[in-house]
Amino acid sequence: MNRIKVLKLGLYAVAAVILARLFFVQIIQKETWVAKAEAQHTLENTIKAKRGEIYMMDGSEPVVVVMNEKVYTVIVDPMVAEEAELKEAVFNENMKENLVAKLEEVLSDRTRRYMVVAKNVSRENALRIREAQPSGVWLQETTKRVYPEGTLAARTLGFVNADGEGQYGVEGALNAQLAGKDGLLKTVADVNQVALSIGDKNVKIPAEDGENVVLTIDRNIQAEVENILQKKMDEYGKDQASAVVMNPRTGEILAMANLPSYNPADYGNVESASLYINRVTEDPYEPASVCKAFTFATGIDLGVMTAESTYYNVDKIYIDGWPIENASKNGAGVRTMQYALNWSLNVGSIQALKWIGGDAENITEEGRKTLYDYYVNKFGLGEETGIELYEATGLIGDPVEGDGRDSLYANMTFGQNMLVTMIQVAAGYSAMINGGEYYAPTIVKGTIDTNGELVEKEKAGALRRVVSEDTSRQMREMLWGTRSSPRLLGIDQAGYFVGGKTGTAQVIRDGEYVMDESVATYVGFGGAEGEMPEYLAMVRIWKDGETTDAQKMALPVFSEISNYLIDYLKIKPKVE
Amino acid sequence: MRESSSAWVRNRNIVRHTPKTLGSVSQSVILGVLVLVVGLIYVTQGTKATSYDYELSKVENDIAKLEAEKEDLAVERARLTSIARSDSNEVAANMQVGQVAGYAE
Numbered sequence: 001m002n003r004i005k006v007l008k009l010g011l012y013a014v015a016a017v018i019l020a021r022l023f024f025v026q027i028i029q030k031e032t033w034v035a036k037a038e039a040q041h042t043l044e045n046t047i048k049a050k051r052g053e054i055y056m057m058d059g060s061e062p063v064v065v066v067m068n069e070k071v072y073t074v075i076v077d078p079m080v081a082e083e084a085e086l087k088e089a090v091f092n093e094n095m096k097e098n099l100v101a102k103l104e105e106v107l108s109d110r111t112r113r114y115m116v117v118a119k120n121v122s123r124e125n126a127l128r129i130r131e132a133q134p135s136g137v138w139l140q141e142t143t144k145r146v147y148p149e150g151t152l153a154a155r156t157l158g159f160v161n162a163d164g165e166g167q168y169g170v171e172g173a174l175n176a177q178l179a180g181k182d183g184l185l186k187t188v189a190d191v192n193q194v195a196l197s198i199g200d201k202n203v204k205i206p207a208e209d210g211e212n213v214v215l216t217i218d219r220n221i222q223a224e225v226e227n228i229l230q231k232k233m234d235e236y237g238k239d240q241a242s243a244v245v246m247n248p249r250t251g252e253i254l255a256m257a258n259l260p261s262y263n264p265a266d267y268g269n270v271e272s273a274s275l276y277i278n279r280v281t282e283d284p285y286e287p288a289s290v291c292k293a294f295t296f297a298t299g300i301d302l303g304v305m306t307a308e309s310t311y312y313n314v315d316k317i318y319i320d321g322w323p324i325e326n327a328s329k330n331g332a333g334v335r336t337m338q339y340a341l342n343w344s345l346n347v348g349s350i351q352a353l354k355w356i357g358g359d360a361e362n363i364t365e366e367g368r369k370t371l372y373d374y375y376v377n378k379f380g381l382g383e384e385t386g387i388e389l390y391e392a393t394g395l396i397g398d399p400v401e402g403d404g405r406d407s408l409y410a411n412m413t414f415g416q417n418m419l420v421t422m423i424q425v426a427a428g429y430s431a432m433i434n435g436g437e438y439y440a441p442t443i444v445k446g447t448i449d450t451n452g453e454l455v456e457k458e459k460a461g462a463l464r465r466v467v468s469e470d471t472s473r474q475m476r477e478m479l480w481g482t483r484s485s486p487r488l489l490g491i492d493q494a495g496y497f498v499g500g501k502t503g504t505a506q507v508i509r510d511g512e513y514v515m516d517e518s519v520a521t522y523v524g525f526g527g528a529e530g531e532m533p534e535y536l537a538m539v540r541i542w543k544d545g546e547t548t549d550a551q552k553m554a555l556p557v558f559s560e561i562s563n564y565l566i567d568y569l570k571i572k573p574k575v576e
Numbered sequence: 577m578r579e580s581s582s583a584w585v586r587n588r589n590i591v592r593h594t595p596k597t598l599g600s601v602s603q604s605v606i607l608g609v610l611v612l613v614v615g616l617i618y619v620t621q622g623t624k625a626t627s628y629d630y631e632l633s634k635v636e637n638d639i640a641k642l643e644a645e646k647e648d649l650a651v652e653r654a655r656l657t658s659i660a661r662s663d664s665n666e667v668a669a670n671m672q673v674g675q676v677a678g679y680a681e
Contacts, residue, residue, distance in 0.1 A: 148654035194633045223659045
């Protein structure tokens with residue numbers, strides 16, 4: 001065989017090997033190599049949806065109270081970072097509030113490749129770092145929730161956690177509406193990672209930004225209510241207070257306050273997670289004597305009593321063998337129901353239940369069933385109200401099943417032995433005094449469109465009739481009578497019609513009601529004389545382990561709120 | 577008889593027809609040139625598109641930068657006009673509290 005032939009054979013062999021390799025790469029391993037190639041020249045990014053902002057009202061104008069801000073995380077590769085560059089660009093005076101690591105820590109272990117040294121760095125400082133171009137330092141863009149109003153309404157607003165999920169309050173309950181939907185960018189890119197329009201597989205799904213939600217809360221009312229609560233808590237030495245202010249004609253919430261508060265931008269810095277709870281909607285409790293108004297409204301609506309109906313009052317009676325006493329003693333004698341409401345006589349509200357059941361001497365099953373129907377199905381106690389927040393239901397005992405129903409329902413006539421939330425009571429009261437129609441409380445006024453204009457949501461209207469207009473009128477007068485009785489005369493501005501009721505609730509400890517601890521509540525409403533009420537406010541103030549008297553501590557809080565609302569809402573007094 | 581030969585002469589084809597064909601080298605060169613031209617057009621268009629992409633990318637970056645600045649300013653504005661801020665404002669603190677007058681007695 002001559003050399004040419006050998007060379008030929010050699011070339012054929014090489015060609016065969018190359019062909020075989022090509023076949024292997026292009027046919028057998030096709031998918032693998034295509035995937036690798038695509039990964040090299042394909043840019044795939046998630047287009048982050050912008051989380052919706054939250055607005056409150058400022059009179060008739062929406063103002064933003066929760067926003068987004070671009071911030072940066074500074075990451076260092078200690079293996080390649082230079083000490084001098086780090087000192088100049090990162091570990092300087094401008095960055096001191098953002099640093100989460102010390103320079104010595106970075107330099108102490110040069111084997112590491114990744115170390116977060118600063119968080120929540122402003123865009124301005126991030127630009128300075130970028131311009132300095134220090135070795136082994138890079139920036140990661142992220143978004144931070146900003147609360148320009150600080151702690152205002154924090155327990156109503158909630159917060160956004162490190163994963164970008166809304167937690168508690170509006171942020172949690174409306175998370176789906178606020179979060180939006182991320183988009184996707186998948187495109188051919190060059191070596192500089194610049195997206196190129198060439199290629200037939202480019203995908204761009206735009207992000208759907210979250211909705212900007214406008215709350216019905218007026219930030220001025222909210223701020224003033226919180227100021228008043230704080231002032232009164234300090235004055236009375238109490239450490240917990242909540243309040244809700246609403247428009248009884250529409251169900252719109254004007255303020256929802258819980259103190260103490262916290263800074264939602266620094267939500268981890270709280271002593272207890274209980275601070276995240278919105279006690280107005282999530283914390284069922286026994287509101288006590290404010291419920292007498294519900295019992296009386298039931299009796300009046302059924303036509304079995306009026307404010308002038310009389311009964312023989314005693315200081316103590318026994319139901320199912322259990323003693324039930326009036327808080328105000330020495331009131332024995334024939335008394336009107338107005339008197340019973342004014343002096344918050346438990347025996348009087350039990351008498352109303354007896355009349356409701358059709359037997360002036362005894363509590364009947366019919367009476368219990370009727371009261372249950374009014375409490376639950378009409379006033380909405382023990383049921384979710386439908387407000388756009390997390391809600392607890394509470395507990396209203398069954399009128400038939402179980403032992404001691406008479407005793408249970410006797411207690412329920414004055415708001416004990418039952419669990420309801422403040423929002424349930426406030427919504428029920430609104431229905432009682434607004435002409436008799438129940439409006440589901442709402443905290444969402446609408447949204448802000450792309451032009452920055454407020455788009456109000458459709459008003460839901462009244463859900464149901466609770467009591468007749470006449471009953472509602474009588475209850476307004478009874479509650480005004482209670483508030484304007486001689487012992488309270490002069491606390492409201494003249495020319496206005498302000499009514500309300502106290503409730504001092506005993507507290508259960510270790511399964512028994514105790515005498516050394518109580519929670520104070522006040523529910524009231526106000527407006528011009530002869531007009532429908534324009535606001536309703538409910539206040540709750542207390543301290544664990546201490547007694548808190550509603551007359552002395554909750555009522556004055558309401559009075560200050562009420563007088564502020566009269567001025568702020570520019571309610572004109574009736575002039576004779 | 578002798579016909580006039582001028583007619584025959586007049587009409588005779590005096591051009592010599594020979595088939596003209598490109599040689600293989602010329603064909604290759606022309607093909608090469610055509611491929612080059614098409615290639616250049618393709619590359620030019622591709623580069624043009626890419627240059628637009630760069631321009632687009634720059635504009636998008638500018639937009640993002642301006643939006644970030646706008647967001648920063650909006651946050652600053654909200655902070656400056658917040659109730660918390662106005663409460664701690666010295667001028668506001670020194671303002672006289674308004675007195676409501678004229679209520680009916």
